[in-house]
Amino acid sequence: MSQLEIKDLHVSIGEKQIVKGLSLTVRSGEVHAIMGPNGTGKSTLAKAVAGHPSYTITSGDVLLDGKSVLPMQPDERARAGLFLAFQYPSEIPGVSIANFLRAAVQARLGEGEELDATGYYKRLYSKMDLLQIDRKFTSRAINDGFSGGEKKRCEILQMAMLEPKFALMDETDSGLDIDALRIVADGVNALRSTNLGVLMITHYQRLLGYIVPDHVHVMWDGRIVKSGDKSLALELEAKGYDWVKNELIPA
C-alpha cells in the first residue's frame, strides 16, 4: 500500500504563481480525477510533481510514502514510482519504442545488473497483447509521426511496462476521437489494480464515462474548490464551470 501526498503545494512558472495551495492524497488502488477549466493549473500540478525544471515549487511538499520527492531529479522520481502520461508526448527520432523502454527498464536495475532480453520481450509482448497493440508498433520511433491516438497508446504501453506506483495522467483524452478514447480508456482500465494509484487530469467529463473515478476534485485558480465522488463529475457536466465560478468560489 503506497500513498502520494500533495501538501499545500504552491507552484510558479517564472514570477507567476499557478498552483496556490493544493492538497490531495492518493492511495494505491484509487482513481482520482481532477477537473477544471483551461488555465486553472491542472497540467502545472502534474508537471511540478514529476519535477519539470521550468516549474518552481515555492512552498508545500509532495511525499511519496512519507518521503519528500522534491529534492529528487525527475528520473529519480520516475524510478521511485511516479509516472506522468504526457498531454503532448515528445518525439524522439531514431529511437524505437522497444529500445526506449528497454533503456527505461534497464535504468531501474541495480548497478551491474544486466537486463534479461528474452524476459523483457516476453513481458513487452504480453503487455501489448493486454492493450491490444500490434507487434509492429514497438519498432517505430517514439511518437515520431504518430497520430494523437497512437501517442496516447504509446504512453499507456510505457505505463504498463514501467509499473509505477502512481500515474499522473495529463489530459489523456485530449485530441482523441471517440474510438481512440475508448481504446485508451480500456488500456487504463486493464492496468487498474490495487498496486496502482491514478490521478487523472481532464477538462471534460466524457473520459470519466470510460474510466470511472473513485474521487473527483474540481480545480479552480490553482486550488481544489470541491471534492466528491463520481457524481460530482456529472453535476459539473450538467451545471458547467459557471456553477463553480458562481457558487463554489468564496467571494
Add this chain to the structure above:
Amino acid sequence: MSDVTETESAPIADTVDNPVSGIDQTAGNFSYKVDYEFDAGTGLSEKTVRYISTVKKEAPWILEFRLNALKQFLAKPMPTHWATKDLENINFDKIRYYLSSGQKPKRTWEEVPDDIKKTFERLGVPEHERKFLAGVEAQFDSEAAYSNIKDIVSKQGVIFVNSTEGLREHPELFRKFFGKVIPTGDNKFSALNSAVFSGGSFIYVPKGVKVAQPLQAYFRINAENFGQFERTLIIADEGAEVTYMEGCTAPKFSTSTLHSAVVELVALKGAKIQYITVQNWANNVFNLVTKRGVAHEEAEIKWIDCNIGSRLTMKYPGVVLKGRKARGEVISIALANDGQHQDTGAKMIHAADETTSNIVAKSISVGQGRSTYRGVVHIPKHLKGCKNNTECDALLINSNSRTDTYPAITVRGERNSVQHEASVSKVSEEQIFYMQQRGLTEGQAMSLSVNGFINDLARQFPMEYSVELKRLIDLEMEGSVG
C-alpha cells in the same frame, strides 16, 4: 639526439588534469611507462628526417622524398585563412616526431613487450582479432608493435603489413601508387606527414580476391608531446574487395599531441574498398588527416568516418571518381563536446561519365562543442550522367553549441544531377524531461537522442563497431552533464 635515448616516463594518465573539464573518455585514458629505444628528440629539422630514415634503413629515394616534403611543409603557410586559428597553437618545435621500441612488429601477442601488450589488451584488440578480424596491425606511437594476418587470407595473396615493411618488401608496388592519390604538396599537413611518416598500413588485395572479414589497424598514442604520422596505402586490384577499420585512442595529457596521417586508397576496375574509422582521441589531440581514394571504372570507395574525440579534427575524406560508373560514398558522424571542434566533411571529384557519389554527414554539438561541415562536390561540364546526393544534418544539444555548414557544389553541364539537403535540429528540454520522466538520467537521455539521430547510419556499420560507437557516445554524454 642519440641512437638510443631513454625517455622520461610517460605520466600516468589518472594524475594528469584533463584540460577540458567534464568529459569522460575513460576508454583510452591510461598509459604505461615505456622505454623507447629509438627517439628522434624534440623538434623538426632535416636531422630529424634523416634520423627517421636511417633508423628505418630506407632506400635513398625515400629519404629524398622526405627531404623534399620537409621543404614543402616549411614553405606552406597554415591554412588559417579558411580554417580555425586554433591551428596556430600547434608548436612544431615541441613535438617528438619518432618514438619506437624497434621497427619490426611481432607476429604473435606473446612476443609483444608486456607494457605495450597490456595497452592493447585493455583496449580489447587481441579479443576482437580472435572474434571477427582477418588481420590486425597495432601501432604504438611510431611503429607497429604487432602485425598479423590470418593464414587463410595471406594464402590468397593479400599483403597486409605496416608501411615500413611495405616499402622494404614490396617497393615496386608501393612506389607505383605512393603519393599519387595525395601528392606531398596537397596541403601543409600532407607535406608534414610525407616528411616524417612512420607506421600505417600497406595493403594489397590481388585481382578478384574478396576478403571476407575486415582488416583492422589500431593506432595508439602513448607518449606526451608526441606526433603520430602514419601513412596508409590500400590497393584493391581489379574486382577485389576489402574492408579496413581503424580505431584510435590516446591518454589525456595536459599538453597537446599531434596526429597527422595520410591515407591513400586505390580501387582498380570493379574493386570495392570500405574504410571505417572510429576516432576517439583524447581532447588534447590535434587530428589533421588527409584521406582520399581513386575509384577506377565501376569501382566503389566508401568512407565511414566517426569522429568522437580530439581537440580539433580537420578531415574531409574524398573520392576521385576516375573511371566510368565509379561510385563514391562518405558517411560521416562527428560529435563535438565541450572544448572540441570537429571540422569534417567530404570531397567528391567526378572525373568520368555516369559516376555517382553520396555524402551523408551528421554532426552533434554538445555544450561549447563546435561542428563544421565542409563539402566539395565537383562535376565538370563535359561529363554526363553523373549524380550526387548530399545530406547534412546537425543536432544541437543545449544553446551554446555551434554548427556551420560550408557546402561547395560545382555542377556544370546539363546532364548531371545533384541533390542537397540540410537540417538542423535541437534536443529540447522537453525531450530530455520526457525521457527523464521514464527513469533515464539526463546523460542517458542525451545519449539516447544522439544514438537515435545517427541510428540510420550506425546500422550500416559492422555490428562490433556500431556497439563500440554506441558505447563511446554513452560515455561521452554521461560525462557532459554539468
